[in-house]
Amino acid sequence: MYKEFLMGNAAIARGAIAAGLNVVSGYPGTPSTEVLETAAKCNKGGLYVEWSVNEKAALELAAGAAYSGARTMVTMKQVGLNVASDPLMSLAYIGVKGGMVVLVADDPGPISSQTEQDTRTFAAYSKLPCFDPSTVQEAYDMIQQAFELSEKYHTPVLFRPTTRVCHGYASIEVKDENECKKNEPEGFVRDPSKWVIFPRLSFRAHAEIEKRNRALSELLSDSGLNPVETGSGKLHDCTNLFVPGSCNRAGIAAHGISYTYVKEALAALGCDVPLFKVGTPFPFPEKAAVEFLHCCDEVLCIEELDPVIERGLTYVCGKFAIETTIRGKLTGNIPESGENTIASVTKAIAEYLGVEVPEKAVREEPPALPVRPPVLCAGCPHRASFYAVKTAMKGKKSVFCGDIGCYTLGNAMPLDMVDTCLCMGAGVNITQGIGKIEPDTACFAFVGDSTFFASAITGVVNAVYNQADMTLVVLDNSTTAMTGHQPHPGTGRTMMGQVVDKISIENVLRGIGVKTVETVNPLDLKAAVECVKRVAAEKGVKAIIFKSPCAVLIKSGKPAFIDPAKCKDCKRCIKELGCPGIVIRDGRPAIENALCTGCGLCSQVCPFDAIGGDKNAD
Amino acid sequence: MPTNILICGVGGQGIVLTSKLIAATAMAHNIPVKSAETIGMAQKGGSVFSFLRVGEGAFCPMFAEGTADIIIAFEPAEAVRMLPFLKDGGQIIVNTHPIMPVTAALSGSAYTGAEMLEYLGRQVNDLILVDGEKACAEIGSPRALNMIMLGAAVRSGVLPFDIAAIEETMKATVKPQFIEMNSKALHYGE
Ligand code: SF4
Numbered sequence: 001m002y003k004e005f006l007m008g009n010a011a012i013a014r015g016a017i018a019a020g021l022n023v024v025s026g027y028p029g030t031p032s033t034e035v036l037e038t039a040a041k042c043n044k045g046g047l048y049v050e051w052s053v054n055e056k057a058a059l060e061l062a063a064g065a066a067y068s069g070a071r072t073m074v075t076m077k078q079v080g081l082n083v084a085s086d087p088l089m090s091l092a093y094i095g096v097k098g099g100m101v102v103l104v105a106d107d108p109g110p111i112s113s114q115t116e117q118d119t120r121t122f123a124a125y126s127k128l129p130c131f132d133p134s135t136v137q138e139a140y141d142m143i144q145q146a147f148e149l150s151e152k153y154h155t156p157v158l159f160r161p162t163t164r165v166c167h168g169y170a171s172i173e174v175k176d177e178n179e180c181k182k183n184e185p186e187g188f189v190r191d192p193s194k195w196v197i198f199p200r201l202s203f204r205a206h207a208e209i210e211k212r213n214r215a216l217s218e219l220l221s222d223s224g225l226n227p228v229e230t231g232s233g234k235l236h237d238c239t240n241l242f243v244p245g246s247c248n249r250a251g252i253a254a255h256g257i258s259y260t261y262v263k264e265a266l267a268a269l270g271c272d273v274p275l276f277k278v279g280t281p282f283p284f285p286e287k288a289a290v291e292f293l294h295c296c297d298e299v300l301c302i303e304e305l306d307p308v309i310e311r312g313l314t315y316v317c318g319k320f321a322i323e324t325t326i327r328g329k330l331t332g333n334i335p336e337s338g339e340n341t342i343a344s345v346t347k348a349i350a351e352y353l354g355v356e357v358p359e360k361a362v363r364e365e366p367p368a369l370p371v372r373p374p375v376l377c378a379g380c381p382h383r384a385s386f387y388a389v390k391t392a393m394k395g396k397k398s399v400f401c402g403d404i405g406c407y408t409l410g411n412a413m414p415l416d417m418v419d420t421c422l423c424m425g426a427g428v429n430i431t432q433g434i435g436k437i438e439p440d441t442a443c444f445a446f447v448g449d450s451t452f453f454a455s456a457i458t459g460v461v462n463a464v465y466n467q468a469d470m471t472l473v474v475l476d477n478s479t480t481a482m483t484g485h486q487p488h489p490g491t492g493r494t495m496m497g498q499v500v501d502k503i504s505i506e507n508v509l510r511g512i513g514v515k516t517v518e519t520v521n522p523l524d525l526k527a528a529v530e531c532v533k534r535v536a537a538e539k540g541v542k543a544i545i546f547k548s549p550c551a552v553l554i555k556s557g558k559p560a561f562i563d564p565a566k567c568k569d570c571k572r573c574i575k576e577l578g579c580p581g582i583v584i585r586d587g588r589p590a591i592e593n594a595l596c597t598g599c600g601l602c603s604q605v606c607p608f609d610a611i612g613g614d615k616n617a618d
Numbered sequence: 619m620p621t622n623i624l625i626c627g628v629g630g631q632g633i634v635l636t637s638k639l640i641a642a643t644a645m646a647h648n649i650p651v652k653s654a655e656t657i658g659m660a661q662k663g664g665s666v667f668s669f670l671r672v673g674e675g676a677f678c679p680m681f682a683e684g685t686a687d688i689i690i691a692f693e694p695a696e697a698v699r700m701l702p703f704l705k706d707g708g709q710i711i712v713n714t715h716p717i718m719p720v721t722a723a724l725s726g727s728a729y730t731g732a733e734m735l736e737y738l739g740r741q742v743n744d745l746i747l748v749d750g751e752k753a754c755a756e757i758g759s760p761r762a763l764n765m766i767m768l769g770a771a772v773r774s775g776v777l778p779f780d781i782a783a784i785e786e787t788m789k790a791t792v793k794p795q796f797i798e799m800n801s802k803a804l805h806y807g808e
């Protein structure tokens with residue numbers, strides 16, 4: 001054992017490796033991405049690592065490897081689980097041979113996601129055991145236990161940290177290399193009665209799963225993963241005599257990062273009450289819950305996302321006829337949506353226990369703060385692509401369906417070019433649907449290259465087959481920019497470091513039967529606008545590929561400069577583009593040299609030819 | 619009780635690296651450390667912060683409002699934004715050079731940072747101003763800002779180690795050709 005300073009996601013990867021991991025696959029998504037990246041970085045050669053095309057493919061690959069006795073992990077964010085849910089629901093019935101952990105990072109807030117869905121709820125629905133770590137150290141230790149349990153019970157298990165655990169850092173104890181487990185996969189053993197899903201097998205498996213989960217509930221109660229901290233003495237002596245305003249035997253139940261907020265809050269308030277930490281929300285540790293409930297008249301459940309513990313405890317109260325009042329989200333004591341914070345938890349606990357929150361310094365009202373919403377980077381080719389379509393379609397009735405990626409930020413002023421955004425790849429068929437109802441509208445679907453491969457291809461097949469009338473705009477910047485630049489099928493690199501043939505988006509589209517596919521550099525504004533006009537005028541499904549690399553990945557060119565003699569202060573460059581590279585200095589537009597990449601877009605927008613340094617010109 | 623440090627600024631200013639350096643120094647001295655920082659979409663020109671807790675007794679990587687021993691702010695408005703986290707009598711080290719948000723250019727509003735510094739001056743007794751722009755120019759690199767800020771913070775005595783300790787970690791982290799520049803930055807204003 002030695003100490004290392006690790007990010008939660010890195011600790012998860014390192015823990016998995018310490019558990020003898022053989023295969024890890026996934027699809028990037030905040031806040032889960034660094035798990036797979038760390039595994040790849042720590043790969044000494046024995047590990048197979050891949051960024052799959054989407055979460056479904058990743059999960060199926062890991063299942064196949066786990067059928068063959070490998071220890072496998074699949075990584076994704078919570079909405080990725082929706083994509084992988086088809087194979088996962090069935091895999092729950094089939095089971096695995098090698099340990100398999102499905103790592104799903106949840107995102108209370110949400111900070112960078114479309115939904116506030118709770119993987120603990122998905123665990124109950126899919127009937128899969130679920131682990132919920134609270135700290136970086138616990139994430140490292142718990143994932144090893146998750147592998148053990150998975151392999152012992154031949155079932156995939158869910159491991160679901162939330163953003164603050166994934167992205168928290170701590171100095172933790174990690175195993176030396178010789179303490180790590182080595183797993184030698186036996187290989188695939190043919191047995192159709194086991195690996196081929198049929199109604200009869202599912203019927204039998206269903207009964208076994210329910211039986212197993214009942215046994216697991218008991219086992220997990222005694223596992224140390226669902227501890228009750230009594231603070232004042234042993235639980236069975238029931239010395240919980242905290243005397244607050246309203247009730248005399250108060251308890252708190254919490255999970256994940258909120259558990260650490262509770263610890264901070266109790267320390268700040270100087271209170272000490274029994275605390276039930278639920279580390280395995282499914283199967284719910286009923287026995288541990290009963291012991292906890294017996295020493296409390298009232299329990300406050302402090303949770304993020306769904307009231308899983310609150311419902312679990314309420315159920316246990318009914319089942320075992322325990323007269324404890326359960327409070328939480330369902331009773332209005334804890335906000336139903338959004339993240340908890342130390343402050344919100346401290347306030348809720350203080351109210352619950354009837355104690356005062358320590359006073360904070362009172363300060364004068366601050367001046368109005370500048371807002372800094374996320375924007376497309378300076379020099380981002382997406383800005384140019386959106387601007388080209390906007391210019392070409394000016395005055396025409398059009399709709400612009402967006403998708404998931406950096407380019408969702410094309411919604412911001414002044415571009416204002418995203419009318420819809422739902423989930424990965426959805427824009428293509430949403431466009432198709434709008435077009436069916438509004439045939440006189442020019443319909444555009446914008447999709448990034450990584451999203452195209454992940455889940456837009458079948459959408460295009462559908463649109464072509466069903467005779468849609470729409471323009472597909474592929475924003476091809478040759479990377480998965482949003483999540484930190486992961487490779488994908490179009491980049492010609494894999495996570496194992498191989499250089500492979502690039503899969504051509506143009507060829508894919510032609511193969512599907514899209515007859516017009518034009519590729520153009522969006523930073524050449526005139527050519528781009530003409531291309532949009534030409535392609536949009538055609539009937540059927542046609543495509544434009546705007547090809548230009550992500551500004552973060554290429555070396556910046558010479559910054560632009562604004563000739564003060566020519567600049568007439570119309571501020572058109574600022575109002576049209578909103579590039580962070582142009583600021584106002586002493587009342588006049590000026591280039592921020594530290595940010596400007598010299599992409600040359602603004603010089604093509606300036607009506608007075610005042611902006612120089614256009615790299616396309618020289 | 620741990621020392622609570624809050625580093626804040628705007629994406630791209632080197633906040634994360636500063637935080638990593640403090641953490642690595644703590645690790646080298648066997649002091650437990652926890653931290654949390656902004657990751658993802660907000661990094662694109664948004665407000666960025668890093669919470670650091672050095673020493674025993676931290677349950678959570680973040681800390682509550684009113685409990686920061688020190689705020690190291692790379693930008694005036696970001697210092698004001700994070701001020702609620704400062705404890706009574708806590709210290710702020712702030713770079714006086716403002717960063718204009720894109721929205722300011724769009725709406726034509728002229729944010730200068732001066733109003734933020736005046737406000738901080740009224741609210742915080744222990745306020746140290748660093749002219750980051752001037753310092754970077756003197757050192758000869760816009761990338762020196764994080765070491766200049768860190769040097770000022772360490773000299774103020776709130777952090778549980780000295781410049782020599784930070785310098786040692788810095789030398790082990792940055793590329794050899796940048797060591798001299800970073801050393802100069804750490805010692806700037808001594
Ligand atoms: S050249 Fe103009 S549009 Fe391009 S990054 Fe620089 S300021 Fe922005």
Ligand code: SF4
Nearest residue numbers: 377380406481550551
């Ligand atoms: S990271 Fe790349 S794709 Fe994303 S906004 Fe910046 S330049 Fe554009």
